[in-house]
Amino acid sequence: MILEVNGLSKHFGGIHALTNVSLSVAKSEIVGLIGPNGAGKTTFFNCITGVYHPDSGKILFGEYARDITHHPAHKVSGQGIARTFQSARVFASMSALENVMVGTFSRTNASVWSxxxxxxxxxEEEHAVRRRSEELLRFVKLGRRAFDVAASLPFGLQRRLEIARALATEPRLLLMDEPAAGMNTAEKAELLELIRKICENGISVLIIEHDMKLVMGLCQRIVVLDSGEKICEGKPGDVQCDTKVIEAYLGKEMHR
Amino acid sequence: MSKKNATSGYNRGRLLRTAMTVGMLAILFALPYFNHNEYQLDVLVSAGIFAILVLGLNVMTGYCGLLNLGYAAFFASGAYTYAILNVKYGLSFWVSLPACIISAGALGLVFGSCVLRLKGDYLALVTLGFGEITRIALNNMDGLTGGPNGLTLSHPVIRFANKSFDFGIKSLPYYYLSLLALLVTIIIMRRLSNSRFGRAWIAIKEDEVAAACMGINTGKLKLFAFCIGSAIAGFAGWLFAGKQGFVSPESFDFTTSIMLVAMLVLGGIGSISGAIVGALALTIIPELLRPLQEYRMFLFGAIMIIMMLFRPQGLLGGVRIFEEFRPVSERVRQEEDEVLAEDLKQ
Incomplete structure (x- = not known):
C-alpha cells in the first residue's frame, strides 16, 4: 500500500464533511473516488494534502507507512503526493514552462547565495530543471505551448498543464480532482491515455471524477462517498450494481 | 524555419539587448558631462534612490503579492542606522553600510514573522500602522534620533593612500554612487527573479494553496521576500542619509510609502524595468509641474487616474517575459513538428 487512510473525519462547525472514511491505494493502482455533489470528495483530498487538518483519523504514506496526518501542504508534497485542482489553478501570469518549473521547487536545492x-x-540545476520541465510538457502534449502565458491557454490545456506541474514534483501518488470536467469526448480519450501512461510510470492515481464512462474504464477499484461517509468500495462492475450507490445517485425507490 | 536561423535570431535579439544596455549605461554615465545643472542632477539622484526602493518593494508586493503600505519604515531604519552610527559613534559612511542593510533586514524579519499570518488588506493595514508607529517613535526618541530636529551627518569621504576625496554637497558624486547602487540592486533583482525563489514568489502571489501543494514552503518564502525587500530599503536609506547629510522623521512619513506604491503600480507591478520607470516618472513629473504650484497635484492625480483607466497593469507591467532559453523551445517545436509529420504519414 502506498496510501492508507484510516477513519478520517472532518467537520466544519456542525457540518460533518467526512465521517470515518478509510481508503487505501496500492502501488501503480488507479482508484476512483466518486459520489454525488457535496459528498466530501474534495474535502478528502484537502485533508490528505495538508490543506485542511482532519479532526481524527490517520493518513499513512509510502512503503514505510509514514504518518503524514498533520503535515503542512509543502511537506506532504515533498513526501511524494501531488494533486491537481477541481478548477484548474495554474499560475496565470507565468508561462506554461515556468508553471512546470515551479513544481520542481522541492526537488531542487540551489541556495539564495548561489x-x-x-x-x-x-x-546546471536550472538547465536540468528546464529540460525536465520541457520533457513533462511534451509528455502532456503541451511542448509547443511552453512559452505561452498559462492564462491564455484554453481550459482543457490548463488542466493538462496542471498535470505536468504536478508530475514535476516527482510524486509517487497523484490526486486528480475532476480532471475531465468541461472536456469534450476527444479530449477525454486523450486524458484517459495520459492517466494510463502516468500509471505505467509507477505512479499511483487517486481520481475524483463524475464521468462514469471514464471512471469505469480507467479504475481498478472504486470508492463511493455519500454525505461524508464511505458507502461502497469495489470493482467498477460491482459498484455500478450496488443498491446503496444507486440510491445515493438516483434517490430511494418509493414504497407505496 | 531551420534550426540555424532560429538560433541566430535569438543571438541577434540578445546582441541587441546587450547593445541597448551598454548604450543606456554609457548615456547615464556621461550625462553629467553634458548637463551641469545641479538641480536636475539632484532630482536624478532622488529618482535613483526611489528606484532602488521601488525595486525592494517590488519583491514584497510585485513578486510575492504582500501589499506593504509602511515601506518607509524600513527605509527609515537604514537611514537612521547610519545616522546614529555616524553621530554617536563616529563610524564612516562606508563602514556603516552592512549595519544599515542588516538592521533593516532584521527589522523586516522580526516584523514579518509577526504579521505574515495576515493576508491581503489586513496585512496592508498592519504595515500602514507599523509605518506610522516608526515615524512617531523616531519623532519622540529625542535622545537617540534627535526627534523632529533630526540628525546632521558628516559627508562621505573616500580615503585612498594619503589622498582623500570629500563627497561634499555637490550632486555629482552622489549621482555616480546612486547609479552604481541602482545597478547592483538591478543585478540582484534579476538574479533572484529568474531563480527558483523568484518563481516560487510569483506562484505564491498567483495562488497560495496551489503553491503550497507544489512543495513550496509559503510561510518561509514570504518571510524571505519580506526580509530581502526591507534589506534593500535599508540600503536605499543608507544612500539617502549620505546624500542628504541630514535625516528627520518627515522624510519617512505615510506619503512616502504611498508614493512608493504608486511608483510601483504606475511602472508595472512585478517588473524590474517597470519599477525603475515608475520611480523616474513619479520623481520627475512633479518637478516638471512645479510652475503650476499647488495645482500640480491635480494634474498628478489626473495622470494616475488616466493610467488606471487605460493601462491598469502599469507602463511596463503585465506578463513576465522569460526569454533566456528560447532556443530550447525552438528545438522542442521542431521535434514536435517532426512527430506531427510522422503521425500524418501513418
Missing part, C-alpha cells in the same frame, strides 16, 4: 552568485552548480 542564485545571487550565479554559481555553475545553480546554472
Amino acid at each position: 542564485a545571487l552568485r550565479c554559481s555553475s552548480r545553480m546554472i
Whole structure:
C-alpha cells in the first residue's frame, strides 16, 4: 500500500464533511473516488494534502507507512503526493514552462547565495530543471505551448498543464480532482491515455471524477462517498450494481 | 524555419539587448558631462534612490503579492542606522553600510514573522500602522534620533593612500554612487527573479494553496521576500542619509510609502524595468509641474487616474517575459513538428 487512510473525519462547525472514511491505494493502482455533489470528495483530498487538518483519523504514506496526518501542504508534497485542482489553478501570469518549473521547487536545492552568485552548480540545476520541465510538457502534449502565458491557454490545456506541474514534483501518488470536467469526448480519450501512461510510470492515481464512462474504464477499484461517509468500495462492475450507490445517485425507490 | 536561423535570431535579439544596455549605461554615465545643472542632477539622484526602493518593494508586493503600505519604515531604519552610527559613534559612511542593510533586514524579519499570518488588506493595514508607529517613535526618541530636529551627518569621504576625496554637497558624486547602487540592486533583482525563489514568489502571489501543494514552503518564502525587500530599503536609506547629510522623521512619513506604491503600480507591478520607470516618472513629473504650484497635484492625480483607466497593469507591467532559453523551445517545436509529420504519414 502506498496510501492508507484510516477513519478520517472532518467537520466544519456542525457540518460533518467526512465521517470515518478509510481508503487505501496500492502501488501503480488507479482508484476512483466518486459520489454525488457535496459528498466530501474534495474535502478528502484537502485533508490528505495538508490543506485542511482532519479532526481524527490517520493518513499513512509510502512503503514505510509514514504518518503524514498533520503535515503542512509543502511537506506532504515533498513526501511524494501531488494533486491537481477541481478548477484548474495554474499560475496565470507565468508561462506554461515556468508553471512546470515551479513544481520542481522541492526537488531542487540551489541556495539564495548561489542564485545571487550565479554559481555553475545553480546554472546546471536550472538547465536540468528546464529540460525536465520541457520533457513533462511534451509528455502532456503541451511542448509547443511552453512559452505561452498559462492564462491564455484554453481550459482543457490548463488542466493538462496542471498535470505536468504536478508530475514535476516527482510524486509517487497523484490526486486528480475532476480532471475531465468541461472536456469534450476527444479530449477525454486523450486524458484517459495520459492517466494510463502516468500509471505505467509507477505512479499511483487517486481520481475524483463524475464521468462514469471514464471512471469505469480507467479504475481498478472504486470508492463511493455519500454525505461524508464511505458507502461502497469495489470493482467498477460491482459498484455500478450496488443498491446503496444507486440510491445515493438516483434517490430511494418509493414504497407505496 | 531551420534550426540555424532560429538560433541566430535569438543571438541577434540578445546582441541587441546587450547593445541597448551598454548604450543606456554609457548615456547615464556621461550625462553629467553634458548637463551641469545641479538641480536636475539632484532630482536624478532622488529618482535613483526611489528606484532602488521601488525595486525592494517590488519583491514584497510585485513578486510575492504582500501589499506593504509602511515601506518607509524600513527605509527609515537604514537611514537612521547610519545616522546614529555616524553621530554617536563616529563610524564612516562606508563602514556603516552592512549595519544599515542588516538592521533593516532584521527589522523586516522580526516584523514579518509577526504579521505574515495576515493576508491581503489586513496585512496592508498592519504595515500602514507599523509605518506610522516608526515615524512617531523616531519623532519622540529625542535622545537617540534627535526627534523632529533630526540628525546632521558628516559627508562621505573616500580615503585612498594619503589622498582623500570629500563627497561634499555637490550632486555629482552622489549621482555616480546612486547609479552604481541602482545597478547592483538591478543585478540582484534579476538574479533572484529568474531563480527558483523568484518563481516560487510569483506562484505564491498567483495562488497560495496551489503553491503550497507544489512543495513550496509559503510561510518561509514570504518571510524571505519580506526580509530581502526591507534589506534593500535599508540600503536605499543608507544612500539617502549620505546624500542628504541630514535625516528627520518627515522624510519617512505615510506619503512616502504611498508614493512608493504608486511608483510601483504606475511602472508595472512585478517588473524590474517597470519599477525603475515608475520611480523616474513619479520623481520627475512633479518637478516638471512645479510652475503650476499647488495645482500640480491635480494634474498628478489626473495622470494616475488616466493610467488606471487605460493601462491598469502599469507602463511596463503585465506578463513576465522569460526569454533566456528560447532556443530550447525552438528545438522542442521542431521535434514536435517532426512527430506531427510522422503521425500524418501513418
